[in-house]
Amino acid sequence: MPQPVYSAALHRFTKVLAGLIFLLIAAGALVTSNDAGLAVPDWPTSFGSLWRMPHMVGGVKFEHGHRMLAELVGLLTIVLAIWTWRSDSRRWMKWLGLVALGTVIAQGVLGGVTVLFFLPWWISSAHATLAQSFFCIVVSMALFSSRGWSETAPANFVEHGSPSLRTLSLFCVLSILVQLMLGAAFRHSGIKLLPHLVSAAVVTALLIWTSSRVLTNHSVPSAVRRPASALLGLLLVQLCLGLASYLTRVQWGADAVQPQLAMVISTVSHVIVGALLLATSVVLAIEVRRHILPATAPASDNALDKAVTA
Amino acid sequence: MIMRNIFILFVAAGLFFTGCNRNQSPSATPGNSSSEPKVAIDQSTTGSISGTVHFTGTAPTPIKVDMGFDPACAMSARGENFASPIAAKEGKLANVFVYVKKAPVLADWAVPKEHAVVDQVGCRYEPHVVGAMVGQTIEFRNSDNTEHNIHAMPNENPGWNESQAPKSQAILKHFDEPEVMLPVKCNQHPWMKMYVNVAANPLFAVTDASGHFEIKGLPPGEYTLAAVHEKLGEKTMALKVTPKEQKSGVDFSF
Numbered sequence: 001m002p003q004p005v006y007s008a009a010l011h012r013f014t015k016v017l018a019g020l021i022f023l024l025i026a027a028g029a030l031v032t033s034n035d036a037g038l039a040v041p042d043w044p045t046s047f048g049s050l051w052r053m054p055h056m057v058g059g060v061k062f063e064h065g066h067r068m069l070a071e072l073v074g075l076l077t078i079v080l081a082i083w084t085w086r087s088d089s090r091r092w093m094k095w096l097g098l099v100a101l102g103t104v105i106a107q108g109v110l111g112g113v114t115v116l117f118f119l120p121w122w123i124s125s126a127h128a129t130l131a132q133s134f135f136c137i138v139v140s141m142a143l144f145s146s147r148g149w150s151e152t153a154p155a156n157f158v159e160h161g162s163p164s165l166r167t168l169s170l171f172c173v174l175s176i177l178v179q180l181m182l183g184a185a186f187r188h189s190g191i192k193l194l195p196h197l198v199s200a201a202v203v204t205a206l207l208i209w210t211s212s213r214v215l216t217n218h219s220v221p222s223a224v225r226r227p228a229s230a231l232l233g234l235l236l237v238q239l240c241l242g243l244a245s246y247l248t249r250v251q252w253g254a255d256a257v258q259p260q261l262a263m264v265i266s267t268v269s270h271v272i273v274g275a276l277l278l279a280t281s282v283v284l285a286i287e288v289r290r291h292i293l294p295a296t297a298p299a300s301d302n303a304l305d306k307a308v309t310a
Numbered sequence: 311m312i313m314r315n316i317f318i319l320f321v322a323a324g325l326f327f328t329g330c331n332r333n334q335s336p337s338a339t340p341g342n343s344s345s346e347p348k349v350a351i352d353q354s355t356t357g358s359i360s361g362t363v364h365f366t367g368t369a370p371t372p373i374k375v376d377m378g379f380d381p382a383c384a385m386s387a388r389g390e391n392f393a394s395p396i397a398a399k400e401g402k403l404a405n406v407f408v409y410v411k412k413a414p415v416l417a418d419w420a421v422p423k424e425h426a427v428v429d430q431v432g433c434r435y436e437p438h439v440v441g442a443m444v445g446q447t448i449e450f451r452n453s454d455n456t457e458h459n460i461h462a463m464p465n466e467n468p469g470w471n472e473s474q475a476p477k478s479q480a481i482l483k484h485f486d487e488p489e490v491m492l493p494v495k496c497n498q499h500p501w502m503k504m505y506v507n508v509a510a511n512p513l514f515a516v517t518d519a520s521g522h523f524e525i526k527g528l529p530p531g532e533y534t535l536a537a538v539h540e541k542l543g544e545k546t547m548a549l550k551v552t553p554k555e556q557k558s559g560v561d562f563s564f
Contacts, residue, residue, distance in 0.1 A: 034500060035497060035500040036497050036498070036500070037497065038459065038461050038471050038497040039459060039497040039498045040459075040473075041459050041461075041471045041472055041473050042473075047473060055456075055457065057379070057380040057381065057382070057456065057498070058379050058380040058383075058456070058498035058499050059379075059497045059498040059499070059500065060457075060498055063497075118461070118463070118469050118471060255370070255395055257373055257375055257393040257394075257395075257501045258375060258376065258379075258500045258501035259500055
């Protein structure tokens with residue numbers, strides 16, 4: 001017998017997990033910023049043991065701390081997948097829980113493989129990018145399991161712009177994801193800085209275009225306006241952090257004998273605000289798809305609405 | 311239509327960016343190696359060369375390393391750690407690997423039996439630059455009261471990364487391909503970095519604190535000598551060694 005869609009406990013649990021994933025991304029960024037990715041040379045064991053706590057000094061505290069937090073997140077994701085499967089009546093939510101579980105497993109394997117192969121830039125970049133994707137999946141699940149999602153009807157707001165907000169918001173997500181991939185590739189010495197800078201200009205233009213389309217139309221529902229406003233604010237912070245990372249790491253820190261605090265703070269902040277940007281763009285795309293209909297579509301053509309009411 | 315165009319734009323941008331792969335800096339191949347027949351060396355005719363490597367610029371001021379990362383490093387009897395990528399004193403440059411890049415004869419050089427030793431003392435590598443012949447054993451010791459990991463990052467040889475417990479047994483390694491300035495680092499202590507140089511022959515030396523070097527056992531003939539520094543790159547010179555010559559004043563300048 002399916003239970004009601006809204007479960008306060010499941011929603012809270014999903015939010016806590018999303019928060020932990022956010023911390024895990026920060027912990028991963030600390031590993032890279034402190035050049036500690038290979039401080040523990042083996043995997044899946046740490047110094048030959050699955051359970052013995054190593055001496056948490058130097059780079060080991062970053063790398064092993066990251067592994068421990070990842071194990072906790074992995075365990076909680078198993079709980080989330082089972083809980084969602086058993087308690088949520090929406091079939092697509094059940095599968096989304098399994099997708100989250102598959103993603104965290106793949107993420108763990110990528111993290112181990114990159115250690116075993118001495119951090120090749122393309123595996124490390126895939127590890128970094130999949131982390132952001134996993135974060136977005138769980139943030140989406142938190143949104144789908146919220147009271148607002150369950151109890152608020154879609155606004156069915158018809159907008160006449162071209163390209164449609166659905167298209168624009170989707171490309172915001174894709175452009176930020178590409179930008180995060182390029183940022184990770186640069187951070188792991190796979191590519192030069194130029195592609196990341198060019199992509200930053202594209203992302204900035206797309207986000208400003210999309211957000212201004214949303215915010216200048218006062219009839220757009222607040223569920224869409226809120227993430228659009230947040231995107232602009234985060235974009236501004238992220239551009240500043242990008243400049244700070246460039247100055248502290250590339251310009252001033254090129255010959256540093258060890259990672260300096262300023263470069264660690266700026267680069268880790270740049271990574272985690274990037275994660276927030278991607279997650280916010282995903283929320284925006286979802287809310288746009290739910291509440292806003294393109295001018296050509298009939299009012300009943302709302303896939304997410306159908307899914308909610310199914 | 312708009313969506314399709316934007317999609318094509320994204321795909322094109324992706325292809326462009328993935329094509330912008332950072333070029334790996336090619337490593338030099340120290341010493342000539344070939345499949346041509348090799349000759350035996352007449353030790354009674356060999357000579358030696360010696361000289362100094364000068365530094366004409368302004369060396370950066372050594373920076374104090376913050377070893378609070380690991381209390382065992384901070385409390386080491388070796389005391390404070392000052393690091394600089396250019397170790398120059400009074401215009402003399404240390405840690406330069408000087409080697410025969412091109413020898414007049416292809417000799418069947420014997421691999422030295424003695425180990426090239428690298429120790430980890432006070433959370434720093436000693437020496438900072440070491441030379442070894444292809445196949446020669448390099449002995450990595452850990453005299454510290456803390457764990458290290460030794461992570462070799464070669465271009466021409468297989469990489470490896472092993473942890474080493476405090477004061478534990480030495481790790482013995484060798485490299486099978488010539489390669490200069492092969493970085494080795496410790497990811498537990500990110501300031502710890504040194505360079506291994508693998509030569510095709512035993513005709514090499516590393517400059518000491520006064521920038522001096524000496525290479526013995528050179529058969530008579532014309533050579534290309536190279537001096538390579540981790541930051542300043544490589545300089546070469548042509549020189550001729552006559553039988554039993556003790557050639558001095560073979561100086562390089564960076």
